[in-house]
Amino acid sequence: MSNVWIFAGPGGEWGLLSGDAGASSGADASSPAGIAETVFRSLANGKFLSMLTILFGVGLAIQFRSAAKRGQPWPGRYTWRALFLFAEGTVHFVLVFAWDVLMGYAVVALLVAWLLTRSAWAQRVTWIAMGAVHVLAMALLTAATLLASGDGAGGGTGDGTGGGPDADAVALYAEGGYADQVAFRLSHAMVLRAEPVLSFALLVFLFLLGVRLFRAGAFQDDAAGRRIRRRLAGWGLGIGIPVNALAALGGSDFFLLERYGAAPVLAIGYLGLIGMVMDRRRHPGPLASALASVGRTALSCYVLQNLLAMLACYGIGLGLASRWADSGPWWVMGLWAAICLVLVMGASLWLRRFEHGPLESIQKRLLRR
Structure with missing residues (x-):
């Protein structure tokens, strides 16, 4: 729900640096299309990134506990898992998507894995x-x-640094070749890798939050776990919704505060709310099972979603971003729904025949060696 706007926007991945969170359909904010776009983007921006980061911390805690039960050294083999993740993220960044999150997660995972060997006081x-x-x-x-905007320093320059997409970048992603796009990512790697640096402290905080939630029993199927989930939903939604609404209404000047400040609070509410919904469904239905298949193939699905969006939006594929640039937000939402359908159905069908996703299988084979 977040990334699809980046692919659909003018200038693609570089267009994000123009000061907008990806594409903007240009629809009147008070029109049904404008309201739908605002709600759609606000529901997603930064929330699922934060949820994913928390769940990485949960996964780290699970593996730490497993290693302790087996009497294995820590971080031990996990170091290789993190290094594989960094290598996979690097390939993903170069070949598919400039705003890859895996490289940053790998670096933070190495730090937090070491922190888990320290005292509880040091972790706190x-x-x-x-x-x-x-x-x-x-x-x-x-x-x-805000100061720069008030001084008029945020005016449109069209150079990709604020105020409008870079004309060269727009042409690159609309008409350029695949090799040109790869070369562009490599030549602008320092700028395009800014998000993991900017959010490094947040990533460490959310990783450790995931560890703390897991150890507190937030994901256990018992009375204590259900109580924690209710608290997460109550506090996260109660504080997160109004704070996110205010940040969204503030416009692009509050983009950082919305994505990296308010969004993590609402993500905690999302976690609690999803947990409460699952608590009421004692027997997961087809939808929950299909989503679980995506979870079991998460690495493969993460890469595939960006690959599909790239082929749909950029000129090397269908070129929808330029062909439908003035068609409003509905086609972007439709593309998101179509990609989701492919991922859910694809993951479900794949796991009927194979135990792990394709990238997950490669990871396991390499780690065995």
Whole structure:
């Protein structure tokens, strides 16, 4: 729901640096199309990124516990898993999508894996310190953005650094060849890899939050777990919804605060709400089973969703981003729904024949060696 707007926007991955969160259909904000686009994007922006980060921390805690039960050294083999993730993320960045998250996750995973061997006090202090550093950084950057906007420094330049998409980037993703796009990512790697650096403290905080939630029993099927999930939903939604609404209404000047400040709070509410829904469904139906298949092939689905969006939107494929640039937001939402359908059906069919997803199988084979 977040990435599809990047692919559909003018200038593709580079267009995000124009100061907008991906594409904007240009629809009147008060029209049904404009309202639908605002709600759609606000529901997703930064929330699922934060949820994924928390769940990476949960997975790390599960593997740490498993290694302890087996008497295996830690981080041990997990170091190789993180290094594989970094290598896979690098390939994904170069060949498919400039805003890959896996490289940043791999670096943070190595740090948090080491932190799990430290005392509970050291982990708690790191968790609090990283949260404070991130909040302070987002506040300062947002203040600087507001000051620059007030001074007129945020005017449209068309150079890809604010105010409008770079004309060369628009032409590259609409008409350029695949090799040209790969070369562009490599030549602008320092800028395009800015998000993991900008959000590093947040990633560490959310990883450790996932560890803490797992150890507290937030995912257990018992009374204590259900109580924690209700609290997560109550506090996360109660605080997150109004804060996110205010940040969204503030416009592009509050983009950092919305995506990296308010969104993680609402993501916690999402986790609790999903948990409460699953608590009421004692026997998961076909939809839950299909989504679980996506979860079991998460790495493969993550790469595939971006590959499909690239082929649909860029000039090397169907070129929908330029062909339907003035068609409003509905086609972007439709593309998202179509990709979701492919992923859910594809993962379900794949797991009927294979135990793991394609990239998951490659990872396991390499780690055995």
